[in-house]
Amino acid sequence: MAEGQIIVTGASKGIGAAIAGELERRGFSVVALSRSGEAPAGRAVVCDVTNEGDVKRAFGEIAAAGPVAGLVNNAGIHIGGPIASLTTESFNKTIALNTTAVMVAAREAFPFMEKNGGTIVNIGSFFDKLGVPDNLAYCASKAAVAAMTRCMAVEWAKHGIRVMNVAPGYIETDLNRDYLAREKVKAWMASRIPVGAPGKAEDVAKLVGSIFSEQIGFLTGETIYIDGGQGMNH
Numbered sequence: 001m002a003e004g005q006i007i008v009t010g011a012s013k014g015i016g017a018a019i020a021g022e023l024e025r026r027g028f029s030v031v032a033l034s035r036s037g038e039a040p041a042g043r044a045v046v047c048d049v050t051n052e053g054d055v056k057r058a059f060g061e062i063a064a065a066g067p068v069a070g071l072v073n074n075a076g077i078h079i080g081g082p083i084a085s086l087t088t089e090s091f092n093k094t095i096a097l098n099t100t101a102v103m104v105a106a107r108e109a110f111p112f113m114e115k116n117g118g119t120i121v122n123i124g125s126f127f128d129k130l131g132v133p134d135n136l137a138y139c140a141s142k143a144a145v146a147a148m149t150r151c152m153a154v155e156w157a158k159h160g161i162r163v164m165n166v167a168p169g170y171i172e173t174d175l176n177r178d179y180l181a182r183e184k185v186k187a188w189m190a191s192r193i194p195v196g197a198p199g200k201a202e203d204v205a206k207l208v209g210s211i212f213s214e215q216i217g218f219l220t221g222e223t224i225y226i227d228g229g230q231g232m233n234h
């Protein structure tokens, strides 16, 4: 068993559950956070990461149980729609989970990694540098994740904490299953994604798992895109 616990947010299903499973397979001790408390892999802890008090309580309890070696900020939400009718409430709800909760969780995990170092992986999106119709809130929230990753990386490097942003392209999960099932969308995906189709949660999980397993000391602050080549496809 690798030393220390790794906290994975939004680990009840989708990409987060796949990451928790992959980290366990690699011998890590995983704590799986979600609102529902479902945990296909890892030790379940109920925690709404948009609630600061909940995060402080949960992280305190986790640290009391043993050393904390890492954090995966995966919990996320997608609310689409044209800018002209985007409500401030939808915008703020997206930022609250995709952006503010990433900062809060990293900040609250920091004291537990300050002395012995650790690894933080944020889950961004390849939308972070694209102009996507109907996606203003989501794109903004993920661009901020890439920026925060760089800031955390340079500020915490002296503590032995590496911070990475893993930015997936289309991955079939509950977040988009209905959308990806539409015939028109399928044909568009086949034409736009160089590898031919959306990726799997396991693809993202293997990348995150390798970041934790390989411990490449000189790699920090970067965004790694895992999108089948879509973001760079002209």
Ligand SMILES: NC(=O)c1ccc[n+]([C@@H]2O[C@H](COP(=O)([O-])OP(=O)(O)OC[C@H]3O[C@@H](n4cnc5c(N)ncnc54)[C@H](OP(=O)(O)O)[C@@H]3O)[C@@H](O)[C@H]2O)c1
Pocket: 009, 010, 011, 012, 013, 014, 015, 016, 033, 034, 035, 036, 037, 038, 047, 048, 049, 050, 073, 074, 075, 076, 077, 097, 123, 124, 125, 126, 167, 168, 169, 170, 171, 172, 173, 174, 175, 176
């Ligand atoms: N799927 C894609 O194509 C894709 C592409 C790029 C990036 N991403 C990113 O990858 C991450 C995971 O996406 P996904 O597709 O796996 O989503 P998903 O299937 O909808 O799962 C979201 C997870 O987040 C948890 N969650 C939601 N709100 C939460 C909260 N307030 N506190 C704690 N946990 C919360 C959910 O569990 P509970 O409901 O039990 O709380 C669930 O485990 C997100 O950050 C997303 O933006 C996804």
